[in-house]
Amino acid sequence: MDRSLDSIEGSRQTMLIGGEWVEPKSGRYLPSYDPTNGQPWYEAADADAADVDAAVAAAQKAFTSPDWRRMTQTQRGKLIRRLAELVARNGDMLARIETRDNGKLLREMQVQLQGAPDTYHYFAGMADKLHGDTIPVNKLDMLNFTLREPIGVVGMITPWNSPLMLLTGTLAACLAIGNTVVVKPSEHTSASTLALGELFEEAGFPPGVFNVVTGYGNTAGEALVRHPGLAKIAFTGSTQTGRRIAAHAASNLVPCQMELGGKSPHVVFSDVDVDRAVNGVVAGIFAAAGQTCIAGSRCFVEASVYDQFMDRLIQRANEIRIGHPMDEETQLGPVALHAQLEKVESYVGMGVAEGATIVAGGHRPQREDLIQGWYFEPTIFAGAKNNMRFMQDEIFGPVVGVIPFSDEKELIALANDTRYGLAAGIWTKDIDRAMRFAREVDAGTVWINTYRSAAYMSPSGGFKESGYGKRGGFEVMREFSRVKNVVVDYSGANQDPFVIRLR
Template sequence: MKRAVSTIEGSRQNLYIGGRWVEPHSGVYVKSFDPTTGMPWYEFGNADAQDVSDAVDAARAAFENPQWRRITQTDRGKLVRRLAELVLENADVLAEIETRDNGKLLKEMRAQMRALPDSYTYFSGMADKLLGETVPVNKLDMLNFTMREPIGVVGMITPWNSPLMMLTGTLAPCLAIGNTVVIKPSEHTSASTLALAELIEEAGFPAGVVNVVTGGGKTTGDALVRHPGLSKIVFTGSTTTGRTIAANAAQNLIPCQMELGGKSPHVVFGDVDIDRTVNGVVAGVFAAAGQTCVAGSRCFVEASIYDRFVEALVERTGRIMVGHPMNDASDIGPLAIPEQIGKLKHYVASGVSQGARIAAGGKQPSREDLADGWYYEPTVMTEATNDMTFMRDELFGPVVGIVPFSSEEKMISLANDTRYGLASGIWTKDIDRAMRFANKVNAGTVWINTYRSAAFMSSMGGFKESGYGRRGGFDVMREFSRVKNVVLDYSGAMQDPFVIRLR
């Protein structure tokens, strides 16, 4: 891959449409900022409605192109597997690009990029295993069966927190099935998706199978979700934006797959190993600086161990190293966008005004070497209640509220008292209690004595305002294929069309 951090810095990055790198129709480019310095480090094209239309047209032409449509499922799987090999070969470069663009730890991004090829390989193996069914009917000499086929052009709008990881979960199955794609990465983190486009081209995918249009949500994103040439829309982001996208897609009767906001509960019972559980809670809310949709930012602790647990959590939080993401000694890096700093300050202040107490963090770090970046200290809020504003809204930052509870019944009520339903976690040695929680909690994923343990083989998705549709496992293959019913009469008999035969 030619593209690397050194070639991106100070450059203008163009759109990738129909297998060509093209300048935006408007000639407008937008700056992308380095979260560690707050300074621009490259520019990307701001695609307008004409660019988006060109990309959708290119994807539609590629979908009908025999070079893509008429190859065998096995050969299509080989292309996806070749992409997996290229991602692995370029994993360290992709990791550096991600870190520079969104501020996540380089050591975390290296591990993530080296794991992504497994997802492409997994779905490449499914390319020739998407089966139809033979369906019994109440007529003799009649064959009734279903077949699964690609749905067409899929528009994907990806988030800024984990651009390539979130893209892979839907791109890999889409390509394995035979769809074509138009990707609109976040305007805050476009570089890694553009780099991936180079690898897609190198892997040998026909021109137009994958297209990348960069730009703002109100320009590029809006034009994409309103385009009637799409067959499906995939969106990962806020619930508010998800509502807008779904409403626009409905005008063209285009289905959506949505992974939206979360306000996930950690539930800690008194029988746990406190130190082990504290580490799990820390990983669940402070990893990636809290910029994960499944962050366990509401922590309910049984009253019998509340004080000891808070003491241990505050002590462990105080040892978290906030630092430059390229430094392997850092535990968390900066936030990806500067707006998050003001948002966190607002919510922490509102929590204090409503009666919560800052037990750790609660501000930007004062170290001189971090002064220019978008850093925020991991924050523990005690004496919280579930009705406080910061406990109701998704913060997308390293802030957790701790609430005591006295009974299992009350805990279930608190855990479910949210408009979201993405994930949940319970910590206990009582397997019966854990299973009762799993049955009663209203969340798409339940973790028991672990948190954020995700796998591409598993089906994941949210309930309530956390969205709809499934990602991962075989379920996602169904999401990006459609069922066609075929009926064959092989009797060879002549039948009067106006004679009705009773059984």
């Protein structure tokens, strides 16, 4: 496999449809930009509805083909393990592609790609463990049981912040169950998903099991989510886009799995080691330049330790090393898109206008080696109020507002005063308090004395406007399989044909 950065640079990337690498039917391509310098570095195919039709048709054909449909669960598991080994072997290359595409730290991407093979191995082991149940009923001469089956073609739309990691947990489960897939990656970060497609070929998956179409959300993406040939849609992205996708899916009665926006509360009580809590808050908001839906962008600190906490948080923020994401010493790289940089700037200006005070950061760095890229300083607001717009809207950048609180009851009200419910974190030595918080906070994931800690064995997903459905663990196997009830009458007797049999 040759997917080095040099081989991608300046190239035109085709799409994987039905086991073939194909040009877009329109002949159009779109540029992908390097966020460290704002320059295009390759072009991806600009797919339209005709390309999406071809990809869904290929996935439908593969789903019904004996090469895939009649493959045993154990054989599917072996195939997924082969893919896992190839991902492991090519992990560093995939990590470098993603870093070049979205600007996240290379060492962050390397950790993500080191975890991907484990995820594939985990779900490969699930392939022959997805089973139905035998159900006792009030009829002694009947056998009543359920089967769990694949649902069909799954359409996946992935975001630009962690394309392969956010694809893997759902994709691996879909493959283990026996579904086929059409992926539309973000138009800003298509290269790593296309590289993954080559590994599918090398692993020996039947043609059409995994398909990749690239292009803009309002053309290729919309054509995919409107397509009547899908059995389910998996989407990770903004709440606004999620609403549009759900509306399109509803017209075809297609269910969705959605991980959407977040505005997560990150709570610090006075009984913890302040330095450790500061480190956790830094991880929650400044890692990945704040471009994570679980970002702890609303920080609540117990009043008695607020001043001490703020002094140390400001010091840490000012010490963060901003630089090129390929450099091992860099701690904060650029945001992925120029439009995202402008959005971050807009919300920072909004926070100032609303009366909050910038106590760290707040600007684009002016260093000569950074000026052409899409960098933004780690930014802290004091004097924030929970009803300020920058404290309610997802910014998706390295910006946090810090609010003091006095008691636990007040804290829970503040934490839950948001339309989102994806994640939450708390730092305290009081286990009773921690468990009360975990029970009462509206969040799909709650971290206690840690933050941004992920595990493929755990179900993740949000409440409220953060979406619905789960990724990870056995829950995702339920998400992408269907249950069929089978009833066998072995009595040999005739029943009254005009009366339902309840006994």
